[in-house]
Amino acid sequence: MTGPAGPVFATMAAVATLGAGESQQQEVELARRLVAGEPGAFERFVELFRNKVFQYSLLMCGHREDAEEVAQDALFKVFEKLDQLREPERIRPWVFRIARNACLMKRRKSVFAPAQELSLDELMPQAGDDGGQRKLEIADWSALPEDHALRAELRRVVREAIEELPEIYKTVLILRDIEGLSTAEAAEVLEVSEEVVKTRLHRARLAIRQKLDWYLRSRRGEKPAERAN
Amino acid sequence: MSGAHRHDSECKRIFALLSEYLDAELPADSCDQIEAHLKDCPPCLEFLESLRRTIELCRGFEPGELPGPLAESVRRELRERYEKALRARESQGAA
Ligand SMILES: [Zn+2]
Numbered sequence A: 001m002t003g004p005a006g007p008v009f010a011t012m013a014a015v016a017t018l019g020a021g022e023s024q025q026q027e028v029e030l031a032r033r034l035v036a037g038e039p040g041a042f043e044r045f046v047e048l049f050r051n052k053v054f055q056y057s058l059l060m061c062g063h064r065e066d067a068e069e070v071a072q073d074a075l076f077k078v079f080e081k082l083d084q085l086r087e088p089e090r091i092r093p094w095v096f097r098i099a100r101n102a103c104l105m106k107r108r109k110s111v112f113a114p115a116q117e118l119s120l121d122e123l124m125p126q127a128g129d130d131g132g133q134r135k136l137e138i139a140d141w142s143a144l145p146e147d148h149a150l151r152a153e154l155r156r157v158v159r160e161a162i163e164e165l166p167e168i169y170k171t172v173l174i175l176r177d178i179e180g181l182s183t184a185e186a187a188e189v190l191e192v193s194e195e196v197v198k199t200r201l202h203r204a205r206l207a208i209r210q211k212l213d214w215y216l217r218s219r220r221g222e223k224p225a226e227r228a229n
Numbered sequence B: 001m002s003g004a005h006r007h008d009s010e011c012k013r014i015f016a017l018l019s020e021y022l023d024a025e026l027p028a029d030s031c032d033q034i035e036a037h038l039k040d041c042p043p044c045l046e047f048l049e050s051l052r053r054t055i056e057l058c059r060g061f062e063p064g065e066l067p068g069p070l071a072e073s074v075r076r077e078l079r080e081r082y083e084k085a086l087r088a089r090e091s092q093g094a095a
Helices: A006-015 A021-035 A041-061 A064-080 A088-107 A148-164 A167-178 A183-190 A194-219 B004-015 B018-022 B028-040 B042-059 B072-094
Strands: A127-130 A133-136
Touching: A021 A041, A021 A088, A041 A064, A041 A088, A041 A167, A041 B072, A064 A088, A064 B072, A088 A183, A133 B042, A148 A167, A148 A194, A148 B042, A167 A183, A167 A194, A167 B042, A183 A194, A194 B018, A194 B042, B004 B028, B004 B042, B018 B028, B018 B042, B028 B042
Parallel strands: none
Antiparallel strands: A127 A133
16 A cells, blocks of 8 residues: 555646646747737737637637638737737737637627536436446546557547537637636636636536547447448 | 445535546645545546546647638738837837
8 A cells, every 4th residue: 555545646637737838838928029029929929829719719610711700800909909918928818818709709690509508417427337346337448548540530539529519618628628728717718707617617528528438439339330431 | 335325426526526636626625535535436536537538638639720821911900000009018118
């Protein structure tokens, strides 16, 4: 016995917070150079944040043309209001708030989908009995990393799962897990409490986990696999 | 063991907290409770692992698509706004 639950779980918890830090720092640094009027900062900023806003709105609305327009509208707003950006370290939530509003303006013209709720109960896996042991009815996730073909497939499944999320969950997942905003920053962008961000993020992740799980099980033939026609 | 029913209700309670646990956003005592449960509950541990991998996949997800080239007229207009904002910042700073 090596002490209580320690290192294994600590490592697990840490993994999820790694990754986004470095690029965040670079973006903040870029924002500093931008407001200082340093040469080259404008071009770099336009390139980077136009792509980001485009990708955000493409996932949100699903149409390239709309996403291009949203990216352009948002950039116009960003530069129009740049004299009001007091803290360059807040560049990411600041830009995404503008992007989100540009996205909503665009959406207003299309059909408004009613807010759809994801329930925890439906995202919780069933537990069965395996020779007296409680056993979850989920796929074997331990084999994931080695298989490269599978990882390419998983990327496709992840994309589809994100696209299919109801809007209020999708936007949280993109901001937190893809763009790497903190809970507080995402709350600021979406004008909701941090608790709401956490709740929605958890459900969004669970919904994606469930789709990945279905995929993995169908692949292993636990359920009749629907072969790509 | 206090029976499967109580166990299930604890699993369910913890299920609702797993993202916050993985994001290290829970207070220490909640973390301890979760870890104590996970030690004795392979199904919850297995589920946690599948969620952790899901988050990794989401974090590693790169949307891929890029917008088309930026029209020169738009770039010019953006730069004009940028320079105007810089001048405004300067005069605010000077004031
Ligand atoms: Zn459990």
